[in-house]
Amino acid sequence: MSRPAPRVVEFFSGPDDLSDQQREILRKMGERFPELTVDELPLDSDKARERGIPLAPGLVIDGVILGVGSVVSAGRIRRYLQPQQE
Amino acid sequence: MTEAPKRIYLDHAATTPALPEVVDAMLPFLREEFANPSSIHAAGRAARQAVNLARSQVAGALGCPPEQIVFTSGGTESNVLALLGAAFAREESGGKGHIVTSAIEHPAVLGACRFLESRGHRVTHVRPNAQVCIEADAIIEAFAADTFLVSLMLVNNEVGTIQPVAEVARAARERGILTHCDGVQAVGKMPVNVESLGVDLLSFTGHKFGGPKGTGALFVREGTELRPIAAGGKQERGLRGGTENVAGIAGFGKACELAARDLEGNIDKVTRLRHRLIKLLDTASPGRLNGDPEQTVPHVANVCLVYVDALLLMLNLSQRGICISVGSACASGKLEPSYVLRAAGMSDFASFTSVRFSIGPSNTEDEVDEVVEQAAEMSALLRKVRTPEEIGQCDENCPCLWEERVA
Numbered sequence: 200m201s202r203p204a205p206r207v208v209e210f211f212s213g214p215d216d217l218s219d220q221q222r223e224i225l226r227k228m229g230e231r232f233p234e235l236t237v238d239e240l241p242l243d244s245d246k247a248r249e250r251g252i253p254l255a256p257g258l259v260i261d262g263v264i265l266g267v268g269s270v271v272s273a274g275r276i277r278r279y280l281q282p283q284q285e
Numbered sequence: 286m287t288e289a290p291k292r293i294y295l296d297h298a299a300t301t302p303a304l305p306e307v308v309d310a311m312l313p314f315l316r317e318e319f320a321n322p323s324s325i326h327a328a329g330r331a332a333r334q335a336v337n338l339a340r341s342q343v344a345g346a347l348g349c350p351p352e353q354i355v356f357t358s359g360g361t362e363s364n365v366l367a368l369l370g371a372a373f374a375r376e377e378s379g380g381k382g383h384i385v386t387s388a389i390e391h392p393a394v395l396g397a398c399r400f401l402e403s404r405g406h407r408v409t410h411v412r413p414n415a416q417v418c419i420e421a422d423a424i425i426e427a428f429a430a431d432t433f434l435v436s437l438m439l440v441n442n443e444v445g446t447i448q449p450v451a452e453v454a455r456a457a458r459e460r461g462i463l464t465h466c467d468g469v470q471a472v473g474k475m476p477v478n479v480e481s482l483g484v485d486l487l488s489f490t491g492h493k494f495g496g497p498k499g500t501g502a503l504f505v506r507e508g509t510e511l512r513p514i515a516a517g518g519k520q521e522r523g524l525r526g527g528t529e530n531v532a533g534i535a536g537f538g539k540a541c542e543l544a545a546r547d548l549e550g551n552i553d554k555v556t557r558l559r560h561r562l563i564k565l566l567d568t569a570s571p572g573r574l575n576g577d578p579e580q581t582v583p584h585v586a587n588v589c590l591v592y593v594d595a596l597l598l599m600l601n602l603s604q605r606g607i608c609i610s611v612g613s614a615c616a617s618g619k620l621e622p623s624y625v626l627r628a629a630g631m632s633d634f635a636s637f638t639s640v641r642f643s644i645g646p647s648n649t650e651d652e653v654d655e656v657v658e659q660a661a662e663m664s665a666l667l668r669k670v671r672t673p674e675e676i677g678q679c680d681e682n683c684p685c686l687w688e689e690r691v692a
Contacts, residue, residue: 279670
């Protein structure tokens, strides 16, 4: 059986509670979806500027911006990931 | 290396590209004709001639004599000069007084009003109706015995609704009250004539209709008492000291000339494109047009897209080379709802799901079709990953009625 294709998650974080919550959700999601590769980057990184992310936490999966300035729930991440796996 | 997507620009209410003829009109004054227009030698006189020509071109676009135009650095400075200049003149003769404005003005006007409040003036902010229109009667009812100034925008920058400036100006004149109009989103986009409007002061800028950034003007009707906010030089009749931005002014003048020449054709074209965009969007993605569909400029469409996070849509479209805007703004580390939609009674939910498309004469049908296709595709994706419970709901006072359509 082939392994699922890797999924790239860009997580733009700041020194705030929402970023902490998002980090924890991503950690748990990583246990369930081993194909997820989380790349945590600071909000003032070049990548954040390139994406136009103005607020933390920012979440981008496979190049699609799914969250800015608020926590993206596990349910939302799952809904985004699963239809593409079916 | 991946190639950047072709850019489609539908943000002409924010700014517009400088027209080639405008750039051509500017270049000589950045090169050989660089002199200071206050110098009396031949080179200085050539620069002065350019400023004079531009003043005539700008005045021609508004239907006023050239001597009633004061050049500034843009819409914000013109607005601030109008409000503070009128208030400073009032303070010299009659002390502090009352100003009437609307809750949906540009931050330049609202900021100037806050400053004047801090100096002891009183300010009344009249709220719009649910269609983001100010009712003239609401403004007139707010006039008090000591009202000396009313400031009302001609076109709302976020929604595109046209405000009843002429009616307000008529009533204000009968009471000896000055009328200032922020015409930034109107000039070059719809017919604007200061005589038909009856205003005493009108602000506008060149970069909204093909002119260069850093240019603007304030129409000051003869006899209007105004004081400078930056004293020091005698330029612009002492109302705006400092060496003139000759190249910018030359480009601004040319943009006004072209706008007047092409106004009718441009209105026809952007009206058609806007109708196409609204019609296609209506079919492709559940939504609702904000504002009054009748009382609106042809180039702006502000749309609530049901259960779509507008900021995410805007950022994702930007990655695909499409430029649109949202009314909500990032402030103090969080997203703030649009104060314009909020003033119209809309919920924060409506605000966070509203985007502004603003069309220019250089846009094409193909571009509009592409934007709608991409917006619909991205909206469908964003809806899938965000439930209504997560994004919020209209409250009972919200004028949005879209939930019936979603069901």
